[in-house]
Amino acid sequence: MTDLHLLDETGAVTSVPAAAPAGHAKPAGDLRSRTVFAAAHVVPEPWADNTPGRPAEIDWDATLAFRHHLWSWGLGVADAMDTAQRNMGLDDAATRELIRRSAAEAASVGGQLVVGVNTDHVADEVIGLDDVASAFRRQLTHAEDCGAGVVLMSSRHLARAAERPADYERVYGEVLAAAGAPVVLHWLGEAFDPALRGYFGSTYWRVAADTLVRIIEAAPEKVRGVKMSLLDAASELAVRRRLPATATMFTGDDYHYVDLIGGDGPDGSDHSDALLGAFAALGPSASAAVQALDAGDEAAYRRILGPTEALSQQIFAAPTMYYKTGVVFMSWLNGHQQAFSMIGGLHSARSLPHLSRIVELANACGALERPELAARRWNDYLAVHGITAGGAR
DSSP states (O other): OOEEEEEOTTSOEEEEEOOOOOOOOOOSSOOOSOOEEEEOOOOBOTTSOOOTTSOOOBOHHHHHHHHHHHHHTTOEEEESSGGGTTTTTOOHHHHHHHHHHHHHHHHHHTOOEEEEEOSTTOOOSOOOHHHHHHHHHHHHHHHHHTTOEEEEOOOHHHHHHOOSHHHHHHHHHHHHHHOSSOEEEEEEOTTTOGGGTTGGGOSSHHHHHHHHHHHHHHSGGGEEEEEEESSOHHHHHHHHTTSOTTOEEEEOOSSSHHHHHHOBSTTOOBOOEEEESHHHHSHHHHHHHHHHHHTTOHHHHHHHHTTHHHHHHHHTOSSGGGHHHHHHHHHHHTTSSSSOOOGGGGGGSSOHHHHHHHHHHHHHTTOOSSHHHHHHHHHHHHHHTTEETTEEO
């Protein structure tokens, strides 16, 4: 087995054997005990002008093939979310085309799909509440016309325009009234996007949670659940216990998902379902872990998924907004795309030692689906930067 070269912050290089793949098996049918969505990224054409501010040029074959990879493991796909570089390079035309294409592919295989609905097509940074609601409705209409489920993403425009909790209640009330089917609400913390500080009307999560719960209680038939991404397990547990019986908590906590999905109590009845960017990098492991829960084997669930949490925490390390680089890096290592490249050149957002630690942790938890390929690609990538087994040149 080929060795993987590892690089630390001092420039020192060590090597470890590439571990055998985990050998997880795909499910024979649907996953039953948990609803799990993996938030998928987009793959740009490697020859395109993927520099800051340029329109996205998508490799549609690779992008859609990755969604089929996730569906083949029994996972749902959450598309056109922040993992797909919303507010970080994915322009409006590409977003609408991504939703249209993904919805068609999901229908062709019976795959679960939800897509992000936001206000990010509006060029002006500051708009009024009426315009925020109108912008949400425009994207909502497109998503529903394509046949996709909806996640109402946290909106930078709303964060700027709202002056009080009632402003959030007003805008969400108007948008939910226009929804043709129940949607998932989205609470994205400032670690992911500093522009969302104070979302739902307060910088204190307990006060903001009051607003969120009132929004849900005002239209329970229009809210399927909430994706909560504050990277704070205690806050998610507290909000989960306050949700109406009609609403599901979808954890977006890429630091603590093992316990949150596993649940409380001997039967795990009080648990979160999942909508995670981490699971785009960990599809086979996520699937195998939920298959273990389906079989009533919580020990196997934790044995499979527990070791992946350190890898996810590395991918989502501060500054967390650049976690997408790690997700794409894992996709490249695992052979799901030809190049380690991102829209807007964001593949440069993480250092070589940071990426090396991802390689080390992925190897340790069996997340390298094709270890020989991953080793060759990573070692060659280091060599391009003048780093070989003998150290930096």
